[in-house]
Amino acid sequence: MNGWKELIRLENVVKRFGSTVAADRISLSIGEGEFFALLGPSGCGKTTLLRMLAGFETPDSGMILLDGKDLTNVKPWRRPVNMMFQSYALFPHMTVYDNIAYGLRQEGLSSAEIDRRVQQVLELIGLPELAKRKPASLSGGQKQRVALARAIVKQPRVLLLDEPLAALDRKLRVEMRLELKRLQNEVGIAFVFVTHDQEEALTMADRAAVMKGGRVMQIGTPEELYNTPANLYVAQFIGEANVFSGRLESHADDWVVVANSNAYRVSRAEVQRTGLARGASAAIVVRPERMVIQPCEPEQTSQTLNRVFGRLLETAYLGSARTFVVQTDDGRRLSIQTPATESAPALRTGEQVCVGWNFESGILVSASENGNGKAED
Amino acid sequence: MRVMNWLRLHTGLVYLFLYGPILMLILLSFNRSGLPTAWGGFSLHWYQELLSNKTLLNAALNSLLVAGGSTLVSAVFGTLLAMGLERIARNVVLDAFVFLPMIIPDIVLAIALLSFFTFIEMPLSLLTITISHIVFNIAFVAAIVRTRLSYFDNTLEEASLDLGAPPVQTFFKITLPLILPGIIAGSLLAFTISLDEFVIAFFTAGPSRPTLPILIYSMVRFGVTPDVNALATIVLSISALLILISQRMGGSEGFF
Numbered sequence: 001m002n003g004w005k006e007l008i009r010l011e012n013v014v015k016r017f018g019s020t021v022a023a024d025r026i027s028l029s030i031g032e033g034e035f036f037a038l039l040g041p042s043g044c045g046k047t048t049l050l051r052m053l054a055g056f057e058t059p060d061s062g063m064i065l066l067d068g069k070d071l072t073n074v075k076p077w078r079r080p081v082n083m084m085f086q087s088y089a090l091f092p093h094m095t096v097y098d099n100i101a102y103g104l105r106q107e108g109l110s111s112a113e114i115d116r117r118v119q120q121v122l123e124l125i126g127l128p129e130l131a132k133r134k135p136a137s138l139s140g141g142q143k144q145r146v147a148l149a150r151a152i153v154k155q156p157r158v159l160l161l162d163e164p165l166a167a168l169d170r171k172l173r174v175e176m177r178l179e180l181k182r183l184q185n186e187v188g189i190a191f192v193f194v195t196h197d198q199e200e201a202l203t204m205a206d207r208a209a210v211m212k213g214g215r216v217m218q219i220g221t222p223e224e225l226y227n228t229p230a231n232l233y234v235a236q237f238i239g240e241a242n243v244f245s246g247r248l249e250s251h252a253d254d255w256v257v258v259a260n261s262n263a264y265r266v267s268r269a270e271v272q273r274t275g276l277a278r279g280a281s282a283a284i285v286v287r288p289e290r291m292v293i294q295p296c297e298p299e300q301t302s303q304t305l306n307r308v309f310g311r312l313l314e315t316a317y318l319g320s321a322r323t324f325v326v327q328t329d330d331g332r333r334l335s336i337q338t339p340a341t342e343s344a345p346a347l348r349t350g351e352q353v354c355v356g357w358n359f360e361s362g363i364l365v366s367a368s369e370n371g372n373g374k375a376e377d
Numbered sequence: 378m379r380v381m382n383w384l385r386l387h388t389g390l391v392y393l394f395l396y397g398p399i400l401m402l403i404l405l406s407f408n409r410s411g412l413p414t415a416w417g418g419f420s421l422h423w424y425q426e427l428l429s430n431k432t433l434l435n436a437a438l439n440s441l442l443v444a445g446g447s448t449l450v451s452a453v454f455g456t457l458l459a460m461g462l463e464r465i466a467r468n469v470v471l472d473a474f475v476f477l478p479m480i481i482p483d484i485v486l487a488i489a490l491l492s493f494f495t496f497i498e499m500p501l502s503l504l505t506i507t508i509s510h511i512v513f514n515i516a517f518v519a520a521i522v523r524t525r526l527s528y529f530d531n532t533l534e535e536a537s538l539d540l541g542a543p544p545v546q547t548f549f550k551i552t553l554p555l556i557l558p559g560i561i562a563g564s565l566l567a568f569t570i571s572l573d574e575f576v577i578a579f580f581t582a583g584p585s586r587p588t589l590p591i592l593i594y595s596m597v598r599f600g601v602t603p604d605v606n607a608l609a610t611i612v613l614s615i616s617a618l619l620i621l622i623s624q625r626m627g628g629s630e631g632f633f
Contacts, residue, residue, distance in 0.1 A: 056535055076538040089536035093554050102550075103540030154540065 007032040007190050008053070008158060013062035015048055015214075022048035023059065024214035030158070030192060035184050037201035038194045039237075040211035046194045049211075050160050053192065054083045066157060077106075082156040086163040088147040090135035096122075096146050097131040103154045121153040124186065141172050148180075152187055161193035165200060177203050198238050202226070210234050226287075228273065232365050235285040242291065242334045245283035245367045248276050257284050257364070260330045264306045270364035283367040288337040290361040293324050295347065296354045307356040308334065312349050326355050399613070406606035413601075423607040433608065436592035439503055443578070443588055444571035447510035452564045454511075455518025456556070462519070463526045476520055478513040486512065487580035494581060501583040509581045510571045517570065518563035525559025558626040565623035569616045 008030040015023040022045040030036045038046040051057045052064060055076035064071045071079060082103070091099050097118060104114045122128040125145040135143060144164070151159055164180065165173045181204055184191045195201050201208045202222040209219045210233075217237075218230040229235035232243065246259030248271070255271045256263040264284055276282050284306075296309060310328035317340060324336040324347070334355055347353060406424070410417025427433060462472060478486065490509045499505060533555070537547040575590040582591055589612065596605055 054535075054539055056538075075543075076535070077541045077543050081539075083536070083539045085532050085536055087530065087532055089530065089532040091533060091536070091551060102537070102542070106541035106546075150536075150540070 004031040004034070006030075007034070007067065008192075009063075009065040009068075010049075011063045011065070013049075013052065013059045013064065015045075015052065015057060015059050017048075021045075021214040023052070023062075025062070026214075026216055028209055028216060028219055030190060032190055033188050034190050035181070035204060035206045036190065036192045037205035037208035038192065038211060039196070039198060039201040039205075039208045041196055041237075044211040045214040046196075046211050047162060048214075050083070050162055050192065050194050053158065054081060054160055055079050080157040081160060082151040082154050082158075083160040083162065084147050084151045084164055086166055088135075088143045088167070090143060090147060090150070092135055094134075095131065096127070096133050096135070096138070099135065099146060100150045100153050103150065107154075117153055121149045124152075124183065125149045140168055141176070144168065144176065148183070152183075152189060155187075156189060158190045158192055161191060163195060164193055165195075165197075173200075180204060202238070210237055212237075227363070229285065229363065229365055232283050232285070232367050235283075235363065235365050240288050240335055242286045242288065242332075243283050244286075244332075245281070248278060248280045248282040248364075250278055257282055259284075262308075262330065264362070265359040266362050266364050267360045269360075270362070274364050274366065276364065276366060281367045283365050285363040285365055286357045286361065287363075288323070288335045289321075291334065291336040291355055291357050293326065293336045293338065293347065293353055293355050296352045302356075304358055304360070305356045306359050306362065307354055309352065309354055310334065312347055312351050312353045315347065315349060324353075326353055328355070402606050403610050403613070405603065406610045408603065408606075411603040423603045424611075426604045427607050427611075430604065433589075433592060433604075436587050436589045439586050440572055440589040443503055443506050443510060444568050446507045447514050447571050448564050448568040450507075450511050451514035451518045451567050452560055455515045455563060455567075456522050456560050458515060459519040459522035459526055463523055476516050478516045479520070483574075483576040487577040490577065491580045501581055503583070503586055503588075505581045505583070506578045506588065509577050510574060513577075514567035514571060517567045518560070521563035521566065522556060522559045525556045525562075529555060562623040562626040565619045565626075569619045569623070573612055573616060 006029050010026050010028050013023050013026045014021070024045075026045075026049065038049055040046045048057060052059055055071075055074060059072060062072075066080070071081075091102065094102065100118045100121060101114050104117060109117075118131075119128065122131060125148060127142060127145055127149075130138065130142060130146070135146070138146065144167070148164075161180075165176050168176060177200060180191070193204070202225075205222065207219060207221050208225060210217045210225060212233055218225060218234045220228075220230075225234060225238045229238060232245070235241045236243065244257060244259045244264050246257045248266075249256050249258050249263070251263075253268070255266050255268060257266055258264075266284055274282075293312075308326075308328050310326040312324060313327050313333075314323075314325040316323045320340055321337050322340045324338075326334045326336065328334060336355060405413055407419050407421070408417055409420035409422060411423070458475065462468075462475065487509075490505075490512070494501060494505050529552070533551055534547055537551045538544065542550060573590055575594065578588045579591055579594070582588065587595070589608075593605055593608065596602065
């Protein structure tokens, strides 16, 4: 985040469609040259937010600023912002060349300048030989690159991408993640992309906003979202999570979450970080790779290890790792991942097992809907 | 198998019923003798006769003026209407009322229009026929353009706006080229219908300048003459050609 400089600022942006609130007092900043993700399930308002940045929707209230200038009511064709559409929206009656040149021709540039820039961007996406083809004769991946080229050739301050990889098959999607990242580095334009795929957001974005029901639940780097989720929703949306929710209590100097009459220890650092008070409704989140699994030795106790007993339901070998699904005695399902190289004890499905985690790797989150345990309307 | 044979025979007979008279008319137009009962050998005589008939040529010109004028106006307003219905209204009742002129009996529409022109004291002329034809032609153009518009991807317009083209430019550079096949198809159909429309033209025509169908009607009152056969054959060929082109362009895939 060195040299981070604000490019876009949203202030209390509200947008309603009938009775649904697509954007509920959204405030956030996006930096220059940043790769920013709007992440959330369908209907969370992420696409509406993108469309407001493009100018296709106008906020009911609130402001959108770019370089400190109010952009809220500027028409789409006057914004230094371009969009790559999910369906690509390539003009079917024009060649690839004309598609890319379309935006430049609106700027009234000389044809020599247009030609130079179109050729340059065709080189950049690696498809100079396709200039004379019509979109209908391109493959999905090629269409995607042309759509991207058409948007970046205008050298916008911000490039908006609506589910940029959704229409591609899985293998291509994974390749294009790196490709997009490379392109973004090369052109140095801020990218704001919408996705429902948390893996995509984590691998590509510098920072992401996790959204739900028109609200931003948390904004942070992928590491922050994964390691210090602001609430249970984010914890469960980003990556896999084993959740133990209950009430936060303290015994002497130790903090525990009491869930199903079991107490699980949680570090004081976590309590301080979240600012949760005694008696708050809270949850401990443990990532599968932070858990250990072993055959049961009931007498063994530990100060640092939280332990749960259960029965092994499934186990799978993934090459680099091994995963386990355990049904605990109090009815929850836990998933555990261990490195496959470890000489793990042979566990059979149906066997009683003991699952545990070091209390310091448990993440404490508020279990109330609105995060951080603070009362909100 | 037996049923299939019967069906085959039936189909053949129906086609003969449908197209027999028309085939006969075309054949007779090339008949040198000019008599419907005797074949006098192949000849283009009656077509030559047509070309020297001033009254007929004038009527043909009148028909072209009416069809051309009403088609041009309908193409513009029908297209705009289709866009309005597709984008703004999306209302079943409005939809039904737009397409009503296509199915209202001609005679009803004719009487209504005649009363209307009388009411506003507009003298009957080629102009009144043209206006009358616009009434149903708008509906035909709108219907066909709407089909084309329903395949139109609205994000293409958004993409154009996003790339810096204001709405008017976006319409002319993106929307219009993409729905043009529909507009052309609708216009050709409108032109064809207008060209041989009789009932409404008959009611709204002035005394001095008849359209082709009106003239033919007045000619056949004294029996079908062979030159009318020739004329009918020409009109038929033009209509068939236009409809064929119209159908090829109206499809969802169009040019591209």
